[in-house]
Amino acid sequence: MQYEPTLSREALIDLAVHRYFASVDAKRLDATLDCFNDEALFCVQTDFTRHAGKAAIQRMFVDFFGAWQTIVHRDFTCTVDEKNGRIAASFEAVLTAADGQVTTFNNTNFWRVRDGRFQEVYVYFSGANVLV
Numbered sequence: 001m002q003y004e005p006t007l008s009r010e011a012l013i014d015l016a017v018h019r020y021f022a023s024v025d026a027k028r029l030d031a032t033l034d035c036f037n038d039e040a041l042f043c044v045q046t047d048f049t050r051h052a053g054k055a056a057i058q059r060m061f062v063d064f065f066g067a068w069q070t071i072v073h074r075d076f077t078c079t080v081d082e083k084n085g086r087i088a089a090s091f092e093a094v095l096t097a098a099d100g101q102v103t104t105f106n107n108t109n110f111w112r113v114r115d116g117r118f119q120e121v122y123v124y125f126s127g128a129n130v131l132v
Contacts, residue, residue, distance in 0.1 A: 005085035047129035
């Protein structure tokens with residue numbers, strides 16, 4: 001399904017990088033969830049995992065935030081389809097556990113945006129899925 005595009009190229013990048021990932025890295029649950037529509041779908045394609053609806057996505061992030069001492073997403077390369085309200089980003093994710101162990105991923109996310117929020121998110125992990 002195609003959604004009516006409402007955000008500019010810059011606004012799509014802002015949503016994905018400066019609102020969403022900045023909120024995830026700061027473990028701000030409410031701000032993270034504010035990036036999603038209520039009936040959003042969050043899929044980890046490399047693990048066949050689906051989280052349907054904001055309640056399921058919230059539970060996933062509560063677990064994710066609790067599992068890691070620090071979360072850092074950086075070195076973004078964004079590809080934007082402004083005409084269709086879509087964005088993709090490749091990036092490095094660096095997760096540090098409470099014991100200091102560091103796990104690094106090189107991931108790619110694809111987003112479909114409806115009404116200024118994520119309607120669909122598709123995540124491709126370079127390693128094991130940590131969004132369960």
